Amino acid sequence: xxxxxxxxxxxxxxxxxxxxxLASLAKNKVMVDCDxxxxxxxxxxxxxxxxxQEFRGGEKAVISEDKCTGCGLCREVCRFEAISSEYKxxxxxxxxxxxxxxxxxxxxxxxxxxxxxxWFTSETRYGPLVHARxxxxxxxxxxxxxxxxxxxxHIAEQRGLDYIISDGPPGTGxxxxxxxxxxxxxxxxxxxxxxxxxxxxxxIGVCQHFAVPVIVCINKYDINSENSxxxxxxxxxxxxxxxxxxxxxxxxxxxxxxxxxxxxxxRNRVGREIEKLWQVVTxxxx
Amino acid sequence: xxxxxxxxxxxxxxxxxxxxLxxSLSQERPVKLLDCDVEEPNAHILLKPSLDCNQAVSIPxxxxxxxxxxxxxxxxxxxxxxAIAVIAERVLVFPELxxxxxxxxxxxxxxxxxxxxxxxxxxxxxxxxxxxFVHGKxxxxxxxxxxxxxxxxxYLDREKLNIIDAPPGTSxxxxxxxxxxxxxxxxxxxxxxxxxxxxLAVDVIKELDIPCGVIINRDGIxxxxxDKYCLKEAIPILMRIPLDIKIARLxxxxxxxxxxxxxxxxxxxxxxDKIERLMSNxxxxxxxxx
Ligand code: SF4
Ligand code: SF4
Ligand code: SF4
Ligand code: SF4
Numbered sequence: 001x002x003x004x005x006x007x008x009x010x011x012x013x014x015x016x017x018x019x020x021x022l023a024s025l026a027k028n029k030v031m032v033d034c035d036x037x038x039x040x041x042x043x044x045x046x047x048x049x050x051x052x053q054e055f056r057g058g059e060k061a062v063i064s065e066d067k068c069t070g071c072g073l074c075r076e077v078c079r080f081e082a083i084s085s086e087y088k089x090x091x092x093x094x095x096x097x098x099x100x101x102x103x104x105x106x107x108x109x110x111x112x113x114x115x116x117x118x119w120f121t122s123e124t125r126y127g128p129l130v131h132a133r134x135x136x137x138x139x140x141x142x143x144x145x146x147x148x149x150x151x152x153x154h155i156a157e158q159r160g161l162d163y164i165i166s167d168g169p170p171g172t173g174x175x176x177x178x179x180x181x182x183x184x185x186x187x188x189x190x191x192x193x194x195x196x197x198x199x200x201x202x203x204i205g206v207c208q209h210f211a212v213p214v215i216v217c218i219n220k221y222d223i224n225s226e227n228s229x230x231x232x233x234x235x236x237x238x239x240x241x242x243x244x245x246x247x248x249x250x251x252x253x254x255x256x257x258x259x260x261x262x263x264x265x266x267r268n269r270v271g272r273e274i275e276k277l278w279q280v281v282t283x284x285x286x
Numbered sequence: 287x288x289x290x291x292x293x294x295x296x297x298x299x300x301x302x303x304x305x306x307l308x309x310s311l312s313q314e315r316p317v318k319l320l321d322c323d324v325e326e327p328n329a330h331i332l333l334k335p336s337l338d339c340n341q342a343v344s345i346p347x348x349x350x351x352x353x354x355x356x357x358x359x360x361x362x363x364x365x366x367x368x369a370i371a372v373i374a375e376r377v378l379v380f381p382e383l384x385x386x387x388x389x390x391x392x393x394x395x396x397x398x399x400x401x402x403x404x405x406x407x408x409x410x411x412x413x414x415x416x417x418x419f420v421h422g423k424x425x426x427x428x429x430x431x432x433x434x435x436x437x438x439x440x441y442l443d444r445e446k447l448n449i450i451d452a453p454p455g456t457s458x459x460x461x462x463x464x465x466x467x468x469x470x471x472x473x474x475x476x477x478x479x480x481x482x483x484x485x486l487a488v489d490v491i492k493e494l495d496i497p498c499g500v501i502i503n504r505d506g507i508x509x510x511x512x513d514k515y516c517l518k519e520a521i522p523i524l525m526r527i528p529l530d531i532k533i534a535r536l537x538x539x540x541x542x543x544x545x546x547x548x549x550x551x552x553x554x555x556x557x558x559d560k561i562e563r564l565m566s567n568x569x570x571x572x573x574x575x576x
Contacts, residue, residue, distance in 0.1 A: 012297010016479065037455035037523050038294045038483040059366070079388055090462055092494075098366045098385035101386045136489045139458040142429065170296040170454055171325035174429035195301065195328040195542035200427060202326060209427040221530070224538035230564050248531075253507045 009199030047122030057116035057140030192227035294483030336412035455508030
């Protein structure tokens, strides 16, 4: 079983539209949405059945007013500026490091597990989907990404599926790194804007850092052909294949409004490029 | 005043708005722009600041003096992140897991642990015309985005207008970026993705008790669900930027709306007037938050 992750570095490049289309083209697969901050894939795959489970990611320190003597030690050691002068802990700033808990001479501090979000397994007409929703203003998105991926892998093993198709998170930080470990191939969807190029280089850097093979798909490649050339040249120097060049077309948004993967909405040049992309992907995976 | 520009979803035009607003306002008052999207900082591409000042951001990680250590295991016991382990007669440190909390060095009974900085990113600052510019950059392969954002926020100046370009999403980096704000502008687009992610972002902003308003970018491409949502939640829509291939081309070349289509400057000034009015209505919050 092989896992392919769709990344973008920068958000809004069309990553999820491509991921949903690959989900439509691939056979025998499970889908997983690793953008646990803002999962969007389910909007296109329209899951029918859902199982919802709790995610308890981290701990927060809590001071018991009754026991606290106001010695001030906890406030002195906390490096996350989470403890106020009235000895109240701000759960948003608390990193859960337990330093205060370990040193409080009055035993006034407890660590409490917080509900950090939920994750879901569901059935769609494309196959099973695992996605999650991180609670408001929560941390540990990396852990939640690891959890949904593990669940997808579990489903794939149980049902003997060939592929895991994963819609990755934006950025280059903690959730992205967590979405990359052990994947067979990363597909980076980029766009020919200066910011797109900048972010593409950074996310390629992350993939290379973790030794994950990469191919690139340029979306809206014709809005700035000079920048598209620059992307092609850069990829060539890095030995990275540019596997698809999707033209700008309002059809992509129209498909989005109808909530249909673009390859199913219309088999025009957009769809053909995504089909080509899938062929290249399977070539890498098999 | 601190004004942050956020969006649940990436790529909605947040940076375009932040930079154009900064440019339009910098004609008449001192403006600071702080790019807190440290995983993918982009504002510098549009504003081309000088960036002559560099400051490394590091996390203090433990360093064990094996001559003093008696392998008691206390350090491993107190570390909440499994970043330090004692196996037989060895202490192993996993720097990439360490949050630099300082517990192990403080609690080691033998005083065997000192700390050394491990660089995880950089804060760069400089000038772009009338705008004071600051951004943070997370090093490749690192996870400590909020740490860098906190360093960028040290450059906030209450005497001036601060515009923060926040990272996308709804988790810890966003909170770190917007938590001191007096007002938050949420940039979205009229599609099901835009709406879904806007609603998530609104939940975060409400949780932090920050007043907010919405900008709809690429207006006209989708449906009116975002409008309906804003009406229902009583969130003012403060600006609409139409879907225009010319705007997309300008952005692709790294040109702001305020420069590429100067007639937009007026619109950004008006936008800021609206925000100021909204804030004076909501009981003079300006400068009131600690
Ligand atoms: S260390 Fe314990 S007793 Fe001292 S101020 Fe903190 S909570 Fe109170
Ligand atoms: S657990 Fe750590 S971060 Fe949280 S309040 Fe205690 S010392 Fe501060
Ligand atoms: S707490 Fe100090 S003495 Fe004990 S194992 Fe750790 S480094 Fe060694
Ligand atoms: S500084 Fe904190 S996080 Fe780092 S190893 Fe020590 S106890 Fe663990």
